[in-house]
Structure formats: C-alpha cells, structure tokens
Amino acid sequence: MSTQTPTQTEESNETDAEAEVPSKGDERREEKRRRAAEERSRRQAEEAEKAAADEETVELKVFRYDPEVEGKQEPRFDTFHVPFTKGMTVLDALMYSRDTYDSSLTFRHSCRQAVCGSDAMFVNGGQKLACKTQISELEQPIRVEPLPHAEVRKDLVVDLEHFYDQMEAVEPYFQTNEYPDGELEEQRQTRENREKVKMSTRCIWCSACMSSCNIAAGDNEYLGPAAINKAYRFAMDEREGEDIKQKRLEIIEQEHGVWRCQTQFSCTEVCPKDIPLTEHIQELKREAVKNNLKFW
Amino acid sequence: MHEHDVIVVGAGGAGLRAAIAAQEAGADVAIVSKLHPVRSHTGAAEGGINAALRDADSWEDHAYDTMKGSDYLGDAPAVEALCQESPEEVIQLEHWGMPFSREEDGRVSQRPFGGLSFPRTTYAGAETGHQMLHTMYEQVVKRGITVYDEWHVMELAVTDEDDPADRTCHGVVAYDIQSGEVSGFRAEDGVILATGGMGQVFDHTTNAVANTGDGVAMAYRAGVPMEDMEFIQFHPTTLPSTGVLISEGVRGEGGILYNEEGERFMFEHGYANNDGELASRDVVSRAELTEVNEGRGIEDEYVHLDMRHLGEERILDRLENILHLAEDFEGADGLTEPMPVKPGQHYAMGGIETNEFGETVIGGLYAAGECACASVHGANRLGGNALPELAVFGKRAGRHAAGEEMGEAEITTGKEGDWDPADYEFEVEVGEVGGRGSAAADGGAVATDPDGVLEAEVERAEARVEELLSREGRNHAEIRSTVQQTMTANVNVFREEGRLEETLGDLREARQAYKDVAVSDPSRTFNTDLIHTMETRNILDIAEALTMGALAREEFRGAHWRKEHQERKDENWLKHTLVSWNDGKPELWYKPTILEGENKTYEPKSRSY
Numbered sequence: 075m076s077t078q079t080p081t082q083t084e085e086s087n088e089t090d091a092e093a094e095v096p097s098k099g100d101e102r103r104e105e106k107r108r109r110a111a112e113e114r115s116r117r118q119a120e121e122a123e124k125a126a127a128d129e130e131t132v133e134l135k136v137f138r139y140d141p142e143v144e145g146k147q148e149p150r151f152d153t154f155h156v157p158f159t160k161g162m163t164v165l166d167a168l169m170y171s172r173d174t175y176d177s178s179l180t181f182r183h184s185c186r187q188a189v190c191g192s193d194a195m196f197v198n199g200g201q202k203l204a205c206k207t208q209i210s211e212l213e214q215p216i217r218v219e220p221l222p223h224a225e226v227r228k229d230l231v232v233d234l235e236h237f238y239d240q241m242e243a244v245e246p247y248f249q250t251n252e253y254p255d256g257e258l259e260e261q262r263q264t265r266e267n268r269e270k271v272k273m274s275t276r277c278i279w280c281s282a283c284m285s286s287c288n289i290a291a292g293d294n295e296y297l298g299p300a301a302i303n304k305a306y307r308f309a310m311d312e313r314e315g316e317d318i319k320q321k322r323l324e325i326i327e328q329e330h331g332v333w334r335c336q337t338q339f340s341c342t343e344v345c346p347k348d349i350p351l352t353e354h355i356q357e358l359k360r361e362a363v364k365n366n367l368k369f370w
Numbered sequence: 371m372h373e374h375d376v377i378v379v380g381a382g383g384a385g386l387r388a389a390i391a392a393q394e395a396g397a398d399v400a401i402v403s404k405l406h407p408v409r410s411h412t413g414a415a416e417g418g419i420n421a422a423l424r425d426a427d428s429w430e431d432h433a434y435d436t437m438k439g440s441d442y443l444g445d446a447p448a449v450e451a452l453c454q455e456s457p458e459e460v461i462q463l464e465h466w467g468m469p470f471s472r473e474e475d476g477r478v479s480q481r482p483f484g485g486l487s488f489p490r491t492t493y494a495g496a497e498t499g500h501q502m503l504h505t506m507y508e509q510v511v512k513r514g515i516t517v518y519d520e521w522h523v524m525e526l527a528v529t530d531e532d533d534p535a536d537r538t539c540h541g542v543v544a545y546d547i548q549s550g551e552v553s554g555f556r557a558e559d560g561v562i563l564a565t566g567g568m569g570q571v572f573d574h575t576t577n578a579v580a581n582t583g584d585g586v587a588m589a590y591r592a593g594v595p596m597e598d599m600e601f602i603q604f605h606p607t608t609l610p611s612t613g614v615l616i617s618e619g620v621r622g623e624g625g626i627l628y629n630e631e632g633e634r635f636m637f638e639h640g641y642a643n644n645d646g647e648l649a650s651r652d653v654v655s656r657a658e659l660t661e662v663n664e665g666r667g668i669e670d671e672y673v674h675l676d677m678r679h680l681g682e683e684r685i686l687d688r689l690e691n692i693l694h695l696a697e698d699f700e701g702a703d704g705l706t707e708p709m710p711v712k713p714g715q716h717y718a719m720g721g722i723e724t725n726e727f728g729e730t731v732i733g734g735l736y737a738a739g740e741c742a743c744a745s746v747h748g749a750n751r752l753g754g755n756a757l758p759e760l761a762v763f764g765k766r767a768g769r770h771a772a773g774e775e776m777g778e779a780e781i782t783t784g785k786e787g788d789w790d791p792a793d794y795e796f797e798v799e800v801g802e803v804g805g806r807g808s809a810a811a812d813g814g815a816v817a818t819d820p821d822g823v824l825e826a827e828v829e830r831a832e833a834r835v836e837e838l839l840s841r842e843g844r845n846h847a848e849i850r851s852t853v854q855q856t857m858t859a860n861v862n863v864f865r866e867e868g869r870l871e872e873t874l875g876d877l878r879e880a881r882q883a884y885k886d887v888a889v890s891d892p893s894r895t896f897n898t899d900l901i902h903t904m905e906t907r908n909i910l911d912i913a914e915a916l917t918m919g920a921l922a923r924e925e926f927r928g929a930h931w932r933k934e935h936q937e938r939k940d941e942n943w944l945k946h947t948l949v950s951w952n953d954g955k956p957e958l959w960y961k962p963t964i965l966e967g968e969n970k971t972y973e974p975k976s977r978s979y
Contacts, residue, residue, distance in 0.1 A: 187615075190414070268471070279408045314467075
C-alpha cells in the first residue's frame with residue numbers, strides 16, 4: 075500500500091519526557107483509553123453478531139492511525155458494521171460508525187454535497203469523494219483509506235499543505251491590464267469563452283487527481299493536474315488578454331510543469347467534478363508550442 | 371500568541387470580503403477558520419446575487435422588494451445599504467474574474483427570482499456560491515493575507531464590565547486542530563465574526579456539518595444580544611433524503627411544483643395566485659407542507675419539482691449542477707422525471723445584533739454575513755439576497771474595523787435607544803444549568819484589564835480542553851441529535867405553543883446532560899471529537915434562544931407561523947426580538963424596527979404574491 079505514515083520526529087522526545095513523570099491527567103487518559111477500547115470491542119462484537127443475522131449491514135474496513143495514541147501508532151484497520159439504508163454513501167457510513175461506535179474515528183467532511191472537497195479518500199483502491207460514493211455500488215467489505223501519496227495525519231486525514239502550495243504556485247488569480255472605462259461596467263465575455271473555461275472553474279480542490287497521479291508521486295515539485303487546471307482556467311479566459319496569457323504559459327512550461335504529464339488519464343478518471351484534466355494539460359502543451367513558434 | 375490589527379473569524383464570503391477590505395484600508399489582517407477557506411459553505415450557494423445593474427431597474431425597487439419580503443421587519447438603513455452597494459460588489463467580483471453566466475452581448479446575465487419585481491439575479495450557472503467563494507479566495511492569495519486554517523475559535527477575549535456597552539474585545543482564543551495547541555490571537559483594532567449559518571441546530575438542513583453557529587454563540591456569551599432568532603428560513607426545495615438544496619433558480623427558469631394528484635397547487639389551491647412557484651420562500655414552504663398534511667403529498671412526505679419542459683439545452687446551460695445533485699443525492703434524473711423536494715432548514719435571518727457597519731454593542735467586535743443581523747432580511751430573506759449581503763457587509767465591517775471613517779450609524783445596538791422588556795413567562799427554566807463558576811460554564815468574560823483578558827481567556831480555554839480530554843462522561847453526539855430532532859419536530863415551519871414549550875423542556879434536559887459531556891478520543895492530533903463537543907455547546911445556546919423567541923412572538927410574520935396567532939400584528943410587533951445572555955440568565959427584550967429610509971418610509975402593506 076502506498077499510504078505513507080510520517081516517520082517519528084523530535085516531537086516524540088517531548089512525549090518521552092512526559093512519560094517519565096506521569097501526571098494525574100496522563101493516568102486518567104490512560105485509563106480512559108483502556109476503557110474506551112473495551113467498550114469499542116464490546117460494541118463491535120455485538121454488531122458483528124447482528125451482522126451475521128442480518129444481510130442489510132455494510133462492512134467497512136477503515137484505516138486507523140494516530141501518532142500519539144497507544145495502539146494506533148502502528149497503522150491498522152478497524153472493522154465497522156453499519157445498518158444499510160437506501161441511498162447511503164460512504165460518508166454516511168463513516169459518520170454512523172463515528173457517532174455510534176467510536177467517536178475518535180477521524181475524517182474531514184463538511185458540506186455533504188460534493189462542493190467543499192473535504193472528503194476525498196481511497197475507497198476500494200480508488201480516489202473518491204466519500205459523500206458522493208454510493209455504498210450500493212461498492213464491493214464489500216469496503217476498504218477506506220487516506221489518499222495515497224500524501225502524509226497521513228490521523229486516520230483518514232492527510233496533510234494537504236503540499237497540495238495547497240502547488241495550487242498557489244501558478245498565480246491563481248485573475249489578472250488584466252485594462253478594465254472598461256465606465257463606472258459599474260463589466261468586462262465582456264462571450265458565451266463561448268465562458269463555456270470553454272466552465273469545466274475548469276468547477277475544481278473543488280479535493281486533491282483526488284494529485285493523489286492518483288504517478289508523476290506527482292515521483293516528482294514532488296510537479297505542479298500536478300489541479301494546479302495546471304487552475305492555470306488553464308485563467309490562460310483560456312479571454313478577459314485576461316494576450317500578454318498575461320504569455321506569462322501564464324511561461325509558468326506552466328517550467329521544468330516541473332505541463333511537460334511532465336505523460337497522459338495516463340488517471341486524474342481525469344478520478345475527478346469527482348468530471349473535469350477533463352488531461353485534455354486541459356494537453357491543450358496547454360499545444361498552446362505553449364504555438365507560442366514558442368511565434369517567437370522564432 | 372499571534373498579533374494582528376484585525377482578526378476575521380471564518381473564511382466564507384463575508385470573512386474573505388472583510389479581510390480584503392480591511393487590508394485595503396491599511397490593516398494587518400489575519401483570517402482564523404476551522405476550515406480551509408475553499409471548504410466554506412458559501413461554496414454551496416447555488417442561485418445567485420441580486421443587484422440592480424440595469425437602467426430599467428433601481429436600487430429603490432430592490433429595497434422595496436427586500437422590505438416587503440422581510441415582512442417589514444428589516445431595518446431600512448441596512449436594507450438600503452445592501453441594495454445601493456450590491457451593484458458595485460457584483461461588478462467588483464466580475465473584475466476579479468468571477469465566471470458569471472453571460473448574455474449574447476457578453477454582459478452578465480440576470481434571471482427572475484422569488485419575490486423580485488425585476489429579473490435582477492446575477493448568477494454563474496447553479497453554482498454561483500462556489501464561483502464567488504473561489505474568486506474571493508483567489509484575491510486573498512493574491513494579496514498574501516495570512517490565513518490560519520483548521521484553527522477552531524473557542525471564545526472571544528472580552529472584558530467583563532457590567533454593561534455590555536462598556537466591554538471591549540481584544541482578540542480570540544483558538545485551538546489548532548492539527549496540533550492541539552491553544553493560542554491567543556490579539557486584535558489591536560477589531561475582531562470580525564463571519565462564521566456563517568447555524569443549520570446544525572436542525573435535523574434536516576441544507577447547511578454543512580460545520581455550520582454550528584459558533585460566532586453567534588460566542589458573541590452571545592460575551593454579552594452581545596442575539597436578534598430575531600425565531601426567524602428561520604425553510605427552503606421549499608431540498609432533497610428529502612439528505613437536505614441537499616435544489617436552487618430556486620429552477621423555479622426562476624420556469625420549474626413547476628406538483629402534488630400527488632398532479633395539481634399545480636401553488637395556483638390550483640390558491641397559495642399565490644399571481645406569482646405561483648415564485649412566491650416568497652416562506653409562502654411556498656408552507657404551501658408544500660399543507661399539501662402533505664392534507665394528504666396530497668407523495669409518499670406523505672414531499673412534492674414534485676418538474677423542469678423537464680425547459681428542455682435539455684436550457685437546463686444544461688443554466689442549471690446543470692442541479693442535474694448532478696438530483697442524480698448523486700436522490701437518484702433522480704431531472705431531464706426525464708420530476709424531482710422530489712420538501713422544505714428544509716436553509717438560512718437564519720437572525721443572528722448577532724449589529725448596526726449597518728457590522729459593529730456590535732461590544733467595542734471592537736464586529737459581525738457580518740449570515741451570523742449577523744443588521745437586519746437586512748427581517749422575517750424572511752429573499753432568494754439571491756444572501757450573497758450580496760456577504761460582500762456588502764463583509765466589506766463594510768472590514769473597513770470600519772480597519773479604522774476607516776464611515777459616519778454615524780442609524781441603527782442602535784444594545785439598549786442604547788428605545789427598548790422594552792418582554793413580559794413573557796416561560797414555563798421552563800432557561801439559561802446556564804447550575805449557574806456559572808466552573809470552567810465547564812464555558813462562557814462570559816473573565817477580566818476587565820484589556821491587556822490581561824486575552825491571557826486569562828487562553829488559560830481558561832486550555833483548562834477547558836484538558837478537562838474535556840481527561841474526564842469521563844457522556845458523548846456529545848447523542849445530545850446533539852436530541853436537540854436537532856426536537857427542533858425539527860417542533861420549531862419547524864408550523865409552530866404551536868405547547869410543542870414549543872415541550873422543546874424548551876427537551877433543551878433543558880439536553881443542557882443538563884451536556885454538563886457531563888466528555889471527549890473519549892484522548893489525542894491532541896486532529897481531534898474532531900473535541901471540536902464537535904465544543905460545537906454542541908454552541909448549538910444548545912442557539913436552539914434555546916431561538917425557541918424562546920418563537921414562543922414570545924405571538925403573531926404570524928414572514929417565516930414565523932404560529933397556530934394560535936394567525937395574523938401579522940403590526941401594532942405590537944413591528945419590533946425585533948433580542949435575547950441577552952446576562953451571564954447565564956437569558957433576558958428577552960425588544961427594540962423597534964426602523965422603517966424610515968433615505969427618501970421614504972416603508973409603510974407595511976399586506977404581503978401577497
């Protein structure tokens with residue numbers, strides 16, 4: 075499995091130092107952990123029994139890891155049995171597991187409707203948004219893991235800092251040299267041009283594409299599909315003007331830019347918003363070539 | 371300890387706009403949010419942004435529509451500010467590159483929306499909020515504004531003078547979700563709350579899981595009144611199984627509502643003989659539930675929203691996102707079948723009491739966006755008026771907090787102007803259980819020394835976290851679920867006295883149970899159990915104030931319907947409901963609505979569509 079857990083750093087020294095003189099709080103917490111673990115295994119055993127008697131139960135195997143909790147420092151999988159209801163999504167099943175069996179089960183989620191981009195995970199070996207993945211379409215047991223190629227913080231939560239850095243490396247904001255003269259006057263944009271950039275503007279920064287990309291896995295500096303798509307969104311927007319487009323093409327043409335893409339289409343396949351990422355990258359390559367020829 | 375001139379809490383539309391404005395006015399500004407900005411729920415807004423952009427339209431007409439929609443509970447200075455400044459904010463967004471839907475001539479498109487006398491709703495497909503949120507965040511990145519993301523703000527650092535009007539705010543205390551560190555954020559010039567909605571007080575809601583009303587509850591415990599909390603908008607078209615929103619844009623483009631018998635009930639049963647499906651949201655929600663209650667609902671639960679006749683081309687052009695939502699979250703194909711819909715909690719008209727600059731009664735404390743109540747929306751918000759509110763009032767609060775001179779406010783805060791005590795006797799005790807004193811009380815202020823108040827608040831927050839992590843007790847999830855269920859059962863679209871009292875009793879028990887709450891995950895790393903537990907306290911405070919207001923307001927106005935009181939009673943009730951925490955003993959009082967505008971007075975008329 076490509077899921078990487080961070081190596082222990084100097085932070086562990088601090089924990090060691092504390093461990094030498096256990097405080098009352100530590101003892102209480104230790105006791106709490108023990109009882110919580112007992113309670114968990116009791117409830118899960120009950121559910122497993124129920125599951126055996128009842129077909130309408132979903133079995134989830136969920137990746138667990140916490141760098142500071144004993145018993146979770148070594149990654150493991152926990153099994154949860156969740157009563158199936160029509161229309162249930164992977165996110166619903168995770169929330170049920172958390173609220174019913176183990177409140178320490180940790181994952182990002184917010185809008186529940188595929189627009190906040192918080193809950194991309196690795197479900198049965200593919201990058202999915204948990205909130206728009208129907209349980210009924212998956213083989214059981216359902217294996218739920220954090221996104222590959224990102225450092226795991228805890229359970230299903232990964233560190234997204236690198237992803238955000240790449241997104242912000244392409245000057246991801248609108249730029250133009252001239253605005254209309256009139257007060258309260260908008261810039262004109264043709265419907266065709268708006269249509270051209272429409273799909274690229276739907277990105278929700280879930281990072282599923284980055285996680286699926288072999289090139290990004292091997293080259294940490296590769297901008298990645300989402301950031302290149304962001305550059306595409308502006309480079310193709312006719313409101314920015316030619317000289318800005320020129321600058322944008324230079325950014326995406328850099329060593330770790332568009333030319334790294336080997337058109338494997340994995341990003342396009344996993345994108346929950348159906349953005350044709352690979353096509354956008356290809357189109358930018360063509361634009362870059364055209365642009366370079368122009369200056370010969 | 372972190373230090374900035376202005377601290378903005380929350381990174382949705384209002385927070386981002388406030389931060390940009392404060393920075394442009396010269397302040398060193400930072401945003402603190404429990405989510406990364408692009409995860410904020412502004413991104414889920416679908417329909418659009420109202421702005422009087424065209425010659426045939428005017429801000430005066432927009433203001434008239436908004437005031438009528440508010441059922442005359444909006445305050446004219448706030449309503450007029452919204453309508454006057456919305457056009458420049460829309461053009462500003464366009465100049466920042468927001469991909470609005472366009473007309474053939476390349477100008478920004480506008481469409482009809484409920485309760486509007488002119489098609490003035492600008493939009494970007496049915497994903498206007500997503501485009502607006504990302505456009506604003508792009509500007510924050512461009513300007514290099516500091517963002518502390520995944521920091522949960524626990525409390526405000528406010529001094530504890532007896533009179534809230536004498537108190538001052540000096541920063542916030544936040545918990546770093548990634549590391550478990552508690553830290554103070556000192557604000558030299560001001561704190562702006564922009565924490566959004568509170569939909570998690572209810573069970574069936576279009577709001578995100580993160581919308582727990584944190585800012586409202588925090589301000590309340592620090593001494594700022596909650597205003598008009600009983601006014602909750604139930605959106606008429608949400609998917610029955612999940613509460614996912616189906617935009618009013620569907621009806622704006624011509625979508626039709628049918629009951630089980632195939633009747634176009636908005637007309638055939640006389641709910642809105644002129645505007646039909648495009649009547650104001652409260653009117654349509656009540657109509658749908660009346661159909662269901664009278665046995666004409668489908669599966670006794672919902673009605674149908676049909677857009678098939680609009681044709682595939684128009685649907686794909688203007689409403690494509692709706693097809694995806696209906697397919698992914700309800701399994702319905704909007705191109706070939708009607709979509710099931712029912713009312714769901716959508717928006718809080720009430721919130722933190724502010725004036726038209728976003729100032730609260732506490733010095734240096736501001737609020738903007740859905741968490742605030744200026745009041746722009748009064749008893750009912752019009753579709754397309756929330757997004758311009760974020761921009762207009764985010765900008766105003768940001769500038770004011772950064773020290774820009776903006777003149778005298780017309781709206782008063784606190785008990786500064788006319789006010790009346792409420793004489794309503796609640797049958798159930800309300801407020802803090804067992805009084806304050808322990809860290810578990812988790813609210814109010816701790817010191818009058820402006821320099822020491824932040825440190826004291828950090829210490830108390832740290833003790834609170836330690837207590838929740840180390841002790842044994844009940845899990846919050848059950849308590850939260852009890853609150854959500856009783857609120858959805860009894861404080862919904864239709865409200866009656868006995869059941870409201872019943873809910874107040876349920877909330878009392880939930881408060882009692884919360885006293886024993888504990889977090890079973892002992893970790894300091896990404897402990898969402900701890901965050902949710904703290905949020906549940908906020909949900910409790912809000913649910914209680916909301917139910918108090920719903921009981922006390924013995925009339926039917928806008929979104930607030932009472933079985934025993936079937937009329938709007940202008941003689942007694944052209945006034946705002948306020949609830950003050952008073953260190954644990956909630957006090958209900960009223961202040962008059964301001965209907966005098968810049969050039970005219972808005973005379974309450976009967977509200978028919």
